[in-house]
Amino acid sequence: MKTIIRGGRVIDPVRDIDGVRDVIIDDDGRLAGVEPAADSPRDVEVIDATGFLVLPGLIDLHVHLREPGFEQKETIATGARAAVAGGFTAVCCMANTNPVNDHVSVTRLILDRAREANLARVYPLGAVTRGLAGEVLAEMGELRDAGCVGFSDDGRCVMVSSVMRNALVYARTFDVPIAVHAIDETLAGRAVMHEGEHSMRLGLSGVPSAAEDFMVARDCVLARHAGARLHVQHVSTKGAVEIIRVAKGYGVRVTAEGTPHHFTLIDEDVGDYDTYFKMAPPLRSAEDREAVIEGLADGTLDAIATDHAPHESLVKDCEFENAANGIIGLETALPLSWDLVRAGRLSVRRCVELLTSGPARAFDLPYGLTKGAPADITIFDPDARYVFTADRIRSLSRNTPFVGRDMVGEVVRTIVGGRTVFTR
Numbered sequence: 001m002k003t004i005i006r007g008g009r010v011i012d013p014v015r016d017i018d019g020v021r022d023v024i025i026d027d028d029g030r031l032a033g034v035e036p037a038a039d040s041p042r043d044v045e046v047i048d049a050t051g052f053l054v055l056p057g058l059i060d061l062h063v064h065l066r067e068p069g070f071e072q073k074e075t076i077a078t079g080a081r082a083a084v085a086g087g088f089t090a091v092c093c094m095a096n097t098n099p100v101n102d103h104v105s106v107t108r109l110i111l112d113r114a115r116e117a118n119l120a121r122v123y124p125l126g127a128v129t130r131g132l133a134g135e136v137l138a139e140m141g142e143l144r145d146a147g148c149v150g151f152s153d154d155g156r157c158v159m160v161s162s163v164m165r166n167a168l169v170y171a172r173t174f175d176v177p178i179a180v181h182a183i184d185e186t187l188a189g190r191a192v193m194h195e196g197e198h199s200m201r202l203g204l205s206g207v208p209s210a211a212e213d214f215m216v217a218r219d220c221v222l223a224r225h226a227g228a229r230l231h232v233q234h235v236s237t238k239g240a241v242e243i244i245r246v247a248k249g250y251g252v253r254v255t256a257e258g259t260p261h262h263f264t265l266i267d268e269d270v271g272d273y274d275t276y277f278k279m280a281p282p283l284r285s286a287e288d289r290e291a292v293i294e295g296l297a298d299g300t301l302d303a304i305a306t307d308h309a310p311h312e313s314l315v316k317d318c319e320f321e322n323a324a325n326g327i328i329g330l331e332t333a334l335p336l337s338w339d340l341v342r343a344g345r346l347s348v349r350r351c352v353e354l355l356t357s358g359p360a361r362a363f364d365l366p367y368g369l370t371k372g373a374p375a376d377i378t379i380f381d382p383d384a385r386y387v388f389t390a391d392r393i394r395s396l397s398r399n400t401p402f403v404g405r406d407m408v409g410e411v412v413r414t415i416v417g418g419r420t421v422f423t424r
C-alpha cells in the first residue's frame with residue numbers, strides 16, 4: 001500500500017527542501033515524491049506529521065554493536081532497536097568485537113545478523129590491522145568486497161607511523177576512508193580522564209589534549225602525502241578542531257565527527273568519580289567543548305556521531321580507574337543535537353546536515369529523500385518535552401549519564417525502506 005506522510009516540515013539539505021510538504025512512498029517502499037500537497041486516493045495509508053519535522057533517515061558513523069563476543073552488552077538486534085528508536089536508519093559499527101572484524105567471516109556474520117534484525121541498516125567497518133594490534137594490515141580488499149565501508153582500529157590508535165602510512169596508501173587504492181581513534185597512547189598512558197584542574201582535584205591521572213592534537217596532526221600529514229581519505233573520530237580538543245580546519249584548507253581529504261557527549265558535557269561533570277562520565281577520549285574543558293560546537297557549526301566537523309558504547313553495569317559500577325570507557329548514545333543524540341539548535345548554535349538545516357548528508361558523504365553511503373530510492377525517513381517532534389528515564393532505553397545496556405535529564409525533541413516514527421520500524 002502507498003503511504004503519504006502528510007503536512008510535516010520536510011527538510012533535505014542536499015535537495016534544498018525546507019517547508020511543509022507531503023512525502024509519498026510507493027507500495028514497494030521507495031520514495032515516489034515530495035510535493036506541496038499530494039492527493040490522497042483510496043487505499044493509501046496517511047501518516048499525519050503536522051507540527052513534526054520529516055527528515056531523511058539519520059546516519060550514525062560510529063557505534064559499537066558488541067556482537068560477536070560481547071552479547072551481554074549489546075547484540076546487533078538490540079543495537080539496531082536502539083538505533084531506530086533514536087531516529088537512525090543506518091549505523092556504522094566498529095571492528096572491536098571478539099573476534100575482531102578483521103576477517104570476511106566476521107563481516108558476513110554482522111551483515112547476516114543485521115538482515116535478521118531487519119531494523120536499521122548496518123554498515124560494518126573493518127579493522128585496519130589484524131586483531132587491532134597495530135602491526136600487520138588486515139586484508140582490506142577482501143573486507144571491502146565483503147561489505148565494509150571503511151576501516152578503523154577504533155578503541156586503539158595505530159601507533160606506528162609506518163603502519164598507518166601503509167594503511168592509508170593501501171586504502172587509497174579503493175578510495176575508502178580510514179577512521180581514526182587519534183590518541184597518542186604513549187602520552188595518554190593509563191590516564192582515565194582529561195588532564196586539567198579537575199583531574200588534579202580528584203587525584204586522577206589525566207590524558208593531555210596534546211595526545212589527541214598530535215595524532216590528528218600526524219594522520220593529516222600522512223593522509224596528505226598518501227592522497228588518502230582520513231576520518232577523525234570523536235574530536236574532543238580545541239587543538240584537533242583547529243588542525244582539521246587548517247588541514248582542510250590545505251586540501252587534505254579529511255572528514256571528522258563530534259559526539260553529543262563532547263558537545264554537551266565537560267570534565268567537571270565527572271563530579272566525584274562518576275563512572276558514567278568516563279569516556280575515551282575523555283570529556284574535555286569548557287573551551288574544548290566550545291571549539292567542538294564551533295567546528296560543527298562552521299563545517300570543520302562533518303558529522304555528529306554517537307560513539308554508542310554499551311556496557312553492562314558490572315564494568316561501570318566500580319572504581320573510576322577500573323571502569324570501562326564509554327556511554328550509550330543512539331537514543332539521546334537527536335534531542336542533545338536539538339539543544340544546540342534551541343541555543344542558537346546550529347541552524348536547523350546544519351543540524352540535519354550533520355546527522356544525514358554529512359556522515360553519508362564521509363563514508364559514501366546512500367542518503368536523502370531521493371525519488372526512486374528506498375524510503376528511509378525519521379519523523380521528529382521538535383517540541384516534545386520529557387524526562388529521559390531508564391525505562392525508555394531500548395539498548396541492552398543503560399550506561400548513560402543522561403538519565404534524569406530534561407529533554408526537548410523526540411523521535412516519533414522511523415521508517416526504513418518504506419516500512420515503519422519504530423513508533424512512539
Ligand SMILES: [Zn+2]
Pocket residue numbers: 154155156181233234280281
Ligand atoms: Zn574511539
Ligand SMILES: [Zn+2]
Pocket residue numbers: 062064094154155307309
Ligand atoms: Zn568508539
